[in-house]
Amino acid sequence: MKKVFNLGFILMLSFTLMSSMCSSDDDDNPNNNSQQIAQIEDNVQTGTWRVSNFIDSGENETSDFSGYDFTFNMDGSLVASNGTNTFTGTWSISDDSNSNDDSNSNDYDIHFNIFFPVPDSNDFEDLNDDWDIVSATSTRIELIDISGGNGGTDMLTFERN
Template identity: 35%
Template sequence: MMKSRQLNNLLIGCIALFTLTASCKKDDGPKSKAEGIVQNGSWHISKYTDTGIDSTSQFTGYSFTFNESGSVNANKGTDNYNGNWHILDSSNVTAENLYLIIDFNLTNELADLNEDWFFLLLSDSKLELNDLNGNNLGNQYLTFEQN
């Protein structure tokens, strides 16, 4: 009888420990998944259009790295530019309300990236984005692809 009580107490303790550990795991919601994808490796811009005009060539040669600290680095040969980024989840419910916020605080071509970019597509190898203008899709489209 004493052994079965000890086993029951041990079993209850193990279940409590497992429950506590499981409840402390990192959030795997849409925002967290998007952050993991964006931070994974380096990216290049494969498409950038503004009001229907293809201006992708102004980003040729740039490689972008989105760091966990919230900084973003744009590297082109010996030129390095730093900015900030974060993912905004306007609903905390679905991936349909995620935005990539980029801010380089520069006056060169990278200033065109300073937007609240709405995710049209989020995959491990491609990010398709649109600047949101009020509640409507805007006139700028941006696509990052993994290097």
């Protein structure tokens, strides 16, 4: 029993120390990403969110989502509503630390996946992507996507209402 407790204590201490450091060698520890993913999931499922910034290949398109509240539900559904129009899609967070995709110069290991089943002409289609998480707090999530095709950079920021 004492060995189990000591091992548990050592593991908890290790995770605490690793989560307080930011370096590229953190990539070898999938448990670190698991903790971060769980924390982000808990944060995003609380309250409603709004798009405070959306840059699509250099064009500011934040106003396309003005007035919409986004709800990230525990069942993986994502609801965007402005009181008149409602769009329902899906969301998830995934660990990409084992990916062989080294095409972008930044080393993002956690993806924030968004999908709305809408036509290409709908503004919400622009949000469909496996976004890289730049930063995430309890009130703000900053995402980025660097296109493999044209090299354009998209940036999306959600803030809690």
